[in-house]
Amino acid sequence: MTVRVFIDGAEGTTGLEIRERLAGRTDVSLVTLDDARRKDVEARRTALNAADIVVLCLPDDAAREAVAMIANERTRVIDASSAHRVADGWTYGFPELGFDVATARFVSNPGCYPTGFLALVAPLVRAGLIPADWPLTVNAVSGYSGGGKALIARVEAEPDLAFRGYGYALSHKHVPEMRVHAGLTHAPVFAPAVVRAYRGMVVEVPLHLSALPARPTRDDLLGALHATFDGAPLVRVHDDTPAELLLSAQAAPSDLLHLYVFADADHARLVATLDNLGKGASGAAVQSLNLMAGLDPLAGLTV
Structure with a gap:
């Protein structure tokens, strides 16, 4: 079986990586538009309705518009924007947390930071170890590729730029999905930053x-993390406590999500490391596509 896939927005960072992962696969046939037609509304409408699965790599408003252009009951959608991550009728694309991606028609790809946060926190809330109304903080740093073409160009043009803190308005677009999918009563305090590494991410929750x-x-x-993720091929729960965790400026692509618990009698630091372009974006979308199409779940992924 060959699945017809259309990537709407295939020229952005996430879209390009997804296209590279699918290129050459015999179980996937890419529906493509040339440069002259990729922004043509009618050409996009035709491609959206011709595909078995559409992957949206667009800004939020454009993603909503694209979904509205699908005029059949057959085409399935993976949205890599944040437009539908807490929307009714959409399945959250984190199958390791129990979301039924395989049978869903509409799947919302998780954000990179929430992937780390939810992997650490959702199992503990479900197990009753963290109350749903507990005040939580999440500190995180990401490679600059997650900021898209504009931030990539800025960082690479400013050799002295080593750290960029942001989200100080406390209204980051990732916060709603953190709260909703962790089952929290109120949002965590989210402190994100970008460092001078192209890809990679460290997410930490202190307790x-x-x-x-x-x-x-x-x-x-x-125990709660192992109960949730043991047997999940893309998630590693580490029992060891390394003295340090490093983020390489030239890290190789990876679709693995690593989880650590550092603790003494009174305090804990829950830490997740992942590739913001892998399990945090493109890799998660390809994983969902594989599951939705009934293909090898790990095809196109780096384990």
Whole structure:
């Protein structure tokens, strides 16, 4: 079986990586538009309705417009924007957390930061180790490729730019999906930053264990993570506690998500490391596509 796939917005960072991952696969046939037609509304409409699965790599408003252009009940959609991540009728594209991506018609690709945060927090909330109304903080740094072409150009044009903190208005677009899909009563405090590495990401959630009602131990936290992710080929729960975690400026592409728990009797640091362009974007979209089409779940992925 060959699945017809149209990537709407294939010239952006995420779209280009998805196209590269699908190129040459015999189980996928790409529906493409040349440069003269890729912004033509009628050409896009035809391509959207001709595909079995559409992957949207567009700004939020353009993604909503693209969905509205699909005039059949057959075409399925993976949206890599943040337009539908908490929308009714859309399935969140994080199958390891129990979301039924395989049978969904509309799948919203998770954000890169929420992927790390949710992997660390959602299992602990579900296990009752963190109350749903607990005040949480998430600190994170990402490679600059996640900011798109404009930020890539800016960083590469400014050799002295090593760190860029942002999100100080406390209204980052990733926060709603963090709250909703972790099952939280209110949003965490989110402190994101970009560092001078092209790809890669570190997401950290600190906890005061002795203040939590359940007073969980490190073994309790690890147990909940293992119960959720053991057997998931793209998620590694580490029992070890390395002295340091490094983010390489030239990290190789990867679709793995690594989870760590550092703790003493009173405090814990939950840490996730991942490739913001892998499991944090393009890799997650390809994983969802594979599941939706009934193909090898790991095809096109780097494990």
